[in-house]
Amino acid sequence: MSFQSSAEVHYQIDLTQGTQQLARVSASFPETPAGQLTLNIPSWRTGKYTIMPVAEGIRRVSITDEQGQPLSWDRSASGEWVVNLPKATKVKVSYQLHADELGVRLRHIDDSHAFLDASGVFVYSPSYRDDSVRVQLQVPKGWQSHSGMDSGDTPHSFVAPNYDVLIDSPIETGVSQSYQWKLDGRDYELVIWGEGNYNAEQMVEDLKKLSPTATAIWDDYPYKRYVYMVHATSGARGATEHLNSTIIQRPRFRFGSREDYLAFISTASHEFIHTWNVKAYRPEALVPYDYQNEAISDLLWISEGSTSYFQRQLLLRGDIISFDEFSKDLARRIDAHLNTPGRQVQSVAEASRGQWIRRHDHFAHNHSVNIYSEGYLASLLLDFDMLKTSNLKRSYRDLHRVLYRDYSTPKSFNRNDVLKILSELQGRDYSNWWQAHIESPMQPDFFELMALAGLSLNYPRGTKDVVSADLTLKAGDRAVVDKVDREGVAWKAGLTHGDEIVAINGLKVAGGDWSKRLQDFKAGDQLTLSYFRRDRLQETQIILSSKKDKPLTLTMMDKPSKQQKAFFKAWLGLSWEEAIASNKKVFW
Incomplete structure (x- = not known):
């Protein structure tokens, strides 16, 4: 007080x-x-x-x-x-x-600017x-x-x-480029600090297209003015959402290619969505913010993962990306999930509770998931369930529409509130579904799931099985183990993080030679690996496995049914034919 x-x-x-x-x-x-x-x-x-x-x-x-x-x-x-x-x-x-904390977007002062x-x-x-x-x-x-x-x-x-409001409204001052526009009665600004290979006019054009797409989810806007702050840096990267603005950082020469630009505009969409999800409405542990202590919540996956889930959907609705670009991103996320052993150990709710102490190492790879990627897929799973069980009348967007309408700050929401909204929207109890997919490690069949929308999840033509030891090495000339897949062949052979492999079958191997040397063998072959652990030379036997040499892809079926086309449109907001047309468009 x-x-x-x-x-x-x-x-x-x-x-x-x-x-x-x-x-x-x-x-x-x-x-x-x-x-x-x-x-x-x-x-x-x-x-x-x-x-x-x-x-x-x-x-x-x-x-x-x-x-x-x-x-x-x-x-x-x-x-x-x-x-x-x-x-x-x-x-x-x-x-x-x-x-000097530029990369964490906290404070940075030099002779050209201050953030x-x-x-x-x-x-x-x-x-x-x-x-x-x-x-x-x-x-x-x-x-x-x-x-x-x-x-x-x-x-x-x-x-x-x-x-x-002050703490959620960063200041950028210095030598910069600035672009202003007005849209539907709201003021927007793009501020860019730093030189780089960006196209500011293209950025403005697409940001203008992005803003109206929000009405696909929410009924109105929580701001009158919004500022996009962009840093073209010497290496720092990342982004942070704020109440009325965002700060986005990318290396100065990572704007020019289509791939790099997609990463930028997807980030802009992500932070824009945060203006509603996590700024306008937040889990109860974050209302009000306790700036001095941790705020543990089991719903951070909604705050972050759902935002990731919607970010390219809005770009698709705004005719900023093609459906192919959307589907490649989705396929990449599914492929990464299936290749993360931690998905079998940690639920997305538990990942939310542990976000404050989240690790990014070999242990996390094997025993954890993160709230962004796993939260994206949990959102996808819930969206498809809502669409299917409501005969396409309601979707995950409706849940977020209600959260914004009825639970905006100073109110907040918790797990029971979300279950209550789902029950009211869908006319059934979601407690068991929640326990099976949110409080427990989720194990959906993504191949069946994607088929609901007329999409095929497959390995591309020409994919081969290549030999694997189920481990990755640290970058460098030495063959130092970084991650060992839990229950994989290297794990069973007793290898672990930090071991330095020095020989295969008695012949020297280095980091740069490892992958090529493995290709001299086939799955099922038994090798003798010599390695140093705590500076002592040791040996182990490993029986090689196999893996696909290309990631999964997501493609449109040749002959989708009427029901699949209807599901597709209810999900993404554009028709099957519009999606095909988007794939033929040259964006720039």
């Missing part, structure tokens, strides 16, 4: 000495009663479910009263300071900020979290400042109704 409802917090940041990636930040808090005032810097940022060392970038902290006299304070946690107030006074906090996510820049007090804020930037001459927030009454300033 705020100490006074009319309070306003003022922030200032001096960005004029960016060469060393340093800034000076000050925050002025309204008159506060005698006692203590708690100040925090968040321990994580929205969109990245990981505790981060955010406070490590803060140095030279000074806290004074309204006369400029020092106040005593103690640091009570990594991101928390408690200020002692002998009498009522306004409080000013000042500190040096180091900002500021408030969770990594501005301290807050829980006592004034709900009160209005004003941000003033001091920037080098020639810089332009952009944000999804409203502009203030002075250049390079922004205002927000509270800290939650």
Whole structure:
């Protein structure tokens, strides 16, 4: 609760000495009663479910009263300071900020720009979290400042109704390109920092096509203004959704090919969808955001996986991609799922609960799934079930339409709410379905599933069986084991992560030779592998297996039935004939 409802917090940041990636930040808090005032810097940022060392970038902290006299304070946690107030006074906090976290999209300052996510820049007090804020930037001459927030009454300033809006409205300031347009009464902007092989006009054209497709899912828009911020980088990549904007990062020369551009525009669609799913409506563990602690939820797969599921559907509806491009992405996801041993161990609900400590190593490969890819397929499975059992009258889009309509913040939703919506939409209890596919590792028959929509999931013509040891090596000249497939032939032979294979049947092998050497054998052959473990030479016997040399593909059937065509259209929103026509179109 705020100490006074009319309070306003003022922030200032001096960005004029960016060469060393340093800034000076000050925050002025309204008159506060005698006692203590708690100040925090968040321990994580929205969109990245990981505790981060955010406070490590803060140095030279000074806290004074309204006369400029020092106040005593103690640091009570990594991101928390408690200020002692002998009498009522306004409080000013000042500190040096180091900002070089570009790749995690937290804060980055240099001599050409600054990207500021408030969770990594501005301290807050829980006592004034709900009160209005004003941000003033001091920037080098020639810089332009952009944000999804409203502009203030002075250049390079922004205002927000509270800290939650500030923290979800990043600022991009510097030397950049900017494009503005208006569509259906809403304002849009594309801001690009950095040189690269992008085509800004093409980006604007497709972003204009993307916006109207949202009505396929939701009844209205949760914003009046939306800003796409794009960084063309020297290697950093990734993206983060925000309340009224997104930040998308790609290496500067990864925009030019069709494949690279599809990755960019798919990311833009993903973050755009997040404006509804996870910003407008969120699982109850995320409402309100607890910026200092983990927020464990079993529904993060809906927040992230469902967003991934819809992202290329909207691009398809907007005539931005072809059906072939859509189907290749779907086939790739199914193929990756079938080649991930962890799918047999972890459910998508448990992956959601464990997202805050998710690993990205050999253990995760064998014992885990991730909320994005597995959540995509769980969404697909639920969508097809809803379509099939409602005779194509309702779909997964209807579930999200209701979540937005009835559960938008400050409300939230939980598992029981989702089951209630499904029951009301479908007229049946989904508890058993949920237990079988969400709370348990899902094992759908994707070949049968795709046939419902007239699609064939098969290996392409000319696919061959090639020999395999069911392991992958780390990149490099040495044959060091990275991942061993659980219950595969290498696993059964006793090999594990970190082993360095040095010989096959007594003859030396290196990392670059491994695949070629295996092709000298066939599935079923027994080999002797020599390897180092803890610097001791050891041997094991392995019986080789086989794998396909090409991934699965998804193609349209030659003679689909009327029912399959109807299912296809109810699912994707375009007819069979329109899909065929899209495959013949040259997009650019």
